[in-house]
Amino acid sequence: MKVAGKPMRTIWAEPDGAVGIIDQTLLPHQLATVRLETPEAAAHAIRAMLVRGAPLIGATAAYGMALAMRRDASDTALDAASALLLATRPTAVNLRWAIEEMGTLLRPLPQGERAAAAWRRAGEIAEEDVALNRAMGRHGRKLIEAVWLREAKRRPVEVLTHCNAGWLATVDWGTALAPIYAAHEAGIPVHVWVDETRPRNQGASLTAWELLQHGVPHTVIVDNAGGHLMQHGRVDLCITGTDRTTAAGDVANKIGTYLKALAAKDNGVPFHVALPSPTIDWSIEDGVRDIPIEERDPGEVTEIAGRLPDGGTARVRLVPEGSAAANYAFDVTPARLVTGLITERGLCAASREGLLSLFPERRARLAGE
Amino acid sequence: MKVAGKPMRTIWAEPDGAVGIIDQTLLPHQLATVRLETPEAAAHAIRAMLVRGAPLIGATAAYGMALAMRRDASDTALDAASALLLATRPTAVNLRWAIEEMGTLLRPLPQGERAAAAWRRAGEIAEEDVALNRAMGRHGRKLIEAVWLREAKRRPVEVLTHCNAGWLATVDWGTALAPIYAAHEAGIPVHVWVDETRPRNQGASLTAWELLQHGVPHTVIVDNAGGHLMQHGRVDLCITGTDRTTAAGDVANKIGTYLKALAAKDNGVPFHVALPSPTIDWSIEDGVRDIPIEERDPGEVTEIAGRLPDGGTARVRLVPEGSAAANYAFDVTPARLVTGLITERGLCAASREGLLSLFPERRARLAGE
Numbered sequence: 027m028k029v030a031g032k033p034m035r036t037i038w039a040e041p042d043g044a045v046g047i048i049d050q051t052l053l054p055h056q057l058a059t060v061r062l063e064t065p066e067a068a069a070h071a072i073r074a075m076l077v078r079g080a081p082l083i084g085a086t087a088a089y090g091m092a093l094a095m096r097r098d099a100s101d102t103a104l105d106a107a108s109a110l111l112l113a114t115r116p117t118a119v120n121l122r123w124a125i126e127e128m129g130t131l132l133r134p135l136p137q138g139e140r141a142a143a144a145w146r147r148a149g150e151i152a153e154e155d156v157a158l159n160r161a162m163g164r165h166g167r168k169l170i171e172a173v174w175l176r177e178a179k180r181r182p183v184e185v186l187t188h189c190n191a192g193w194l195a196t197v198d199w200g201t202a203l204a205p206i207y208a209a210h211e212a213g214i215p216v217h218v219w220v221d222e223t224r225p226r227n228q229g230a231s232l233t234a235w236e237l238l239q240h241g242v243p244h245t246v247i248v249d250n251a252g253g254h255l256m257q258h259g260r261v262d263l264c265i266t267g268t269d270r271t272t273a274a275g276d277v278a279n280k281i282g283t284y285l286k287a288l289a290a291k292d293n294g295v296p297f298h299v300a301l302p303s304p305t306i307d308w309s310i311e312d313g314v315r316d317i318p319i320e321e322r323d324p325g326e327v328t329e330i331a332g333r334l335p336d337g338g339t340a341r342v343r344l345v346p347e348g349s350a351a352a353n354y355a356f357d358v359t360p361a362r363l364v365t366g367l368i369t370e371r372g373l374c375a376a377s378r379e380g381l382l383s384l385f386p387e388r389r390a391r392l393a394g395e
Numbered sequence: 396m397k398v399a400g401k402p403m404r405t406i407w408a409e410p411d412g413a414v415g416i417i418d419q420t421l422l423p424h425q426l427a428t429v430r431l432e433t434p435e436a437a438a439h440a441i442r443a444m445l446v447r448g449a450p451l452i453g454a455t456a457a458y459g460m461a462l463a464m465r466r467d468a469s470d471t472a473l474d475a476a477s478a479l480l481l482a483t484r485p486t487a488v489n490l491r492w493a494i495e496e497m498g499t500l501l502r503p504l505p506q507g508e509r510a511a512a513a514w515r516r517a518g519e520i521a522e523e524d525v526a527l528n529r530a531m532g533r534h535g536r537k538l539i540e541a542v543w544l545r546e547a548k549r550r551p552v553e554v555l556t557h558c559n560a561g562w563l564a565t566v567d568w569g570t571a572l573a574p575i576y577a578a579h580e581a582g583i584p585v586h587v588w589v590d591e592t593r594p595r596n597q598g599a600s601l602t603a604w605e606l607l608q609h610g611v612p613h614t615v616i617v618d619n620a621g622g623h624l625m626q627h628g629r630v631d632l633c634i635t636g637t638d639r640t641t642a643a644g645d646v647a648n649k650i651g652t653y654l655k656a657l658a659a660k661d662n663g664v665p666f667h668v669a670l671p672s673p674t675i676d677w678s679i680e681d682g683v684r685d686i687p688i689e690e691r692d693p694g695e696v697t698e699i700a701g702r703l704p705d706g707g708t709a710r711v712r713l714v715p716e717g718s719a720a721a722n723y724a725f726d727v728t729p730a731r732l733v734t735g736l737i738t739e740r741g742l743c744a745a746s747r748e749g750l751l752s753l754f755p756e757r758r759a760r761l762a763g764e
Contacts, residue, residue: 054715220718222696224593224617227713230697234718246720248593248696250618250651254726257653257683282619284626288657314626327591327617328599330699332711340709342701344596346423349589349603351615357623 054235055333065094072114079195084120091128092144099140158302159199161370166205182215189280190228191267201300202267218244225326253289263296275361275376276313287363300368313358324351423604424702434463434476441483448564453489457520460497461513468509527671528568530739535574551584558649559597560636570669571636587613594695622658644730644745645682656732669737682727693720
């Protein structure tokens with residue numbers, strides 16, 4: 027998507043063999059790029075969250091393996107790089123997948139061919155992510171277009187989103203924001219209500235920044251506000267991303283997604299979730315029961331960083347010393363509250379049958395289990 | 396309630412005729428008291444939100460009238476003080492009520508008697524607020540006690556609250572927190588989930604501070620977290636305050652209250668609202684339709700103040716320059732989502748019949764309208 031008028035991605039190969047990334051910890055107040063030249067640098071970028079979002083983490087890990095192979099293509103180096111990268115964020119599904127994918131490709135190859143093959147495959151993994159997201163954008167755009175036509179093109183379509191499932195979380199286009207970018211590209215006016223998304227504020231910082239840079243009209247609101255807007259007819263549809271989707275269509279996503287889905291249901295507002303199929307966990311059904319919810323550092327609740335009037339940044343404490351805080355990272359929205367899923371193969375109901383209608387190859391596999 | 400082990404109120408008469416208040420803008424990081432000696436100082440304290448919360452604003456305005464009468468007990472001074480104080484926060488119901496109450500009392504009196512009468516009546520208004528809150532605490536405590544007994548006294552009762560409806564919003568005891576303080580006083584162990592309450596963060600700053608000072612166990616969570624906790628059986632009941640209650644039991648309260656009520660309903664968690672009867676607006680029924688929602692400065696969303704590591708305070712920007720923000724102050728929770736109301740006369744259903752069962756004198760008046 028565009029930054030200051032020019033197309034940009036979250037990760038790219040530099041002509042000299044380094045890997046470029048955006049340091050997302052400095053957004054939205056500063057755009058800085060970083061050159062990764064070693065697997066250690068790639069691991070640090072993932073661990074310190076210079077890059078975040080499951081698809082982008084996967085692509086960064088793949089490039090990290092490529093950087094490792096260029097330095098030393100031995101089996102020892104391959105194992106060491108795999109272990110190093112895998113330990114950065116142990117729960118990310120795409121991370122494990124990308125590392126295993128690279129290992130499976132590289133291990134049978136002669137050492138002399140590994141560096142080139144790794145570099146090529148890392149690039150493909152990045153391109154595959156872009157293709158998935160573009161496809162979700164194309165399918166999801168129809169939902170926005172339908173509102174635009176229903177309202178006789180008289181006013182912008184109002185979409186509410188939670189957290190950041192934009193291009194910054196992927197290689198390009200994003201998941202939940204892909205339909206919005208696709209509608210914008212097609213000339214359909216869209217206005218996005220951007221949930222601030224406490225803690226970590228990915229909405230107020232990342233989603234707002236990328237919409238601003240790409241020129242998509244938007245308004246930041248606190249996480250508390252969406253229900254009020256829906257009560258008053260100010261939201262046409264909600265679109266969020268998901269970190270994990272069960273075979274029954276339950277979705278785990280950033281904490282607070284469930285509350286927005288409840289409000290959408292209560293007000294007859296469609297609630298859609300965009301997901302590339304790799305985030306579907308076909309092994310579980312009941313998300314509330316079976317998806318473990320990560321508890322993170324309470325410091326993310328008690329303190330917050332932002333830009334000082336002089337342009338510097340500071341971290342300030344919000345909670346009195348002595349008060350406890352708890353920090354649950356995700357919640358689970360039951361499928362009954364989800365109007366539909368947006369996948370790279372099309373739209374479907376948030377149910378086992380809905381998912382199997384798009385991924386029929388899973389039916390045989392599930393039956394065989 | 397207690398601060399550092401000693402009882403304290405939000406407003407008090409000093410022996411020398413000044414009025415003492417806590418400067419709540421400095422909480423939770425600093426406890427500072429301020430002496431009000433003129434009606435102008437009282438007006439400033441309300442306008443600049445050194446005091447906030449409808450009941451406390453009313454008491455401060457009453458004391459402001461008393462300070463005015465001591466300086467000049469003429470009709471002109473009475474009118475000027477009324478106008479000055481009324482203009483501070485035009486939407487607060489208690490503010491208007493307190494000023495009119497003082498005017499009605501003082502105007503018929505000889506000027507020589509006005510200062511003493513005003514001082515006495517201001518003190519009564521403060522005591523009446525404490526009495527209302529104590530009564531709500533006594534009635535609401537039963538809800539907490541019932542859980543304690545149901546669970547065979549094996550674990551603390553888990554209460555979730557939103558915003559600050561504690562003693563800091565009143566003269567003492569608070570509204571939503573009064574049942575919690577009453578239970579705590581009765582030796583019933585309570586743990587409070589404190590919603591951060593964006594924007595303005597009254598939960599993270601004020602509710603957490605007053606619970607901490609009084610010794611009530613609590614944990615601060617982001618506004619997004621309550622639904623997840625309720626899904627997992629971690630909340631026994633919700634208690635919030637309200638700024639305005641319709642005759643049908645709809646409640647307007649801090650933005651985000653509606654989302655918690657939806658989650659409570661979805662998970663079978665009782666959702667109670669504590670309200671002194673002066674906040675009931677008997678003239679309207681449908682809160683979503685008829686209660687206007689104040690839009691405040693977007694700066695409350697885009698910026699936040701907190702304590703720096705060196706002990707100073709700073710305001711930092713959270714949203715990129717160029718992104719719009721909107722700041723809706725309240726939302727309306729329909730009566731169908733409210734399990735019950737806690738008033739100074741007892742508990743009742745959130746409905747016209749429920750309210751009339753406790754306030755039967757209104758039945759005749761409503762019928763006569």
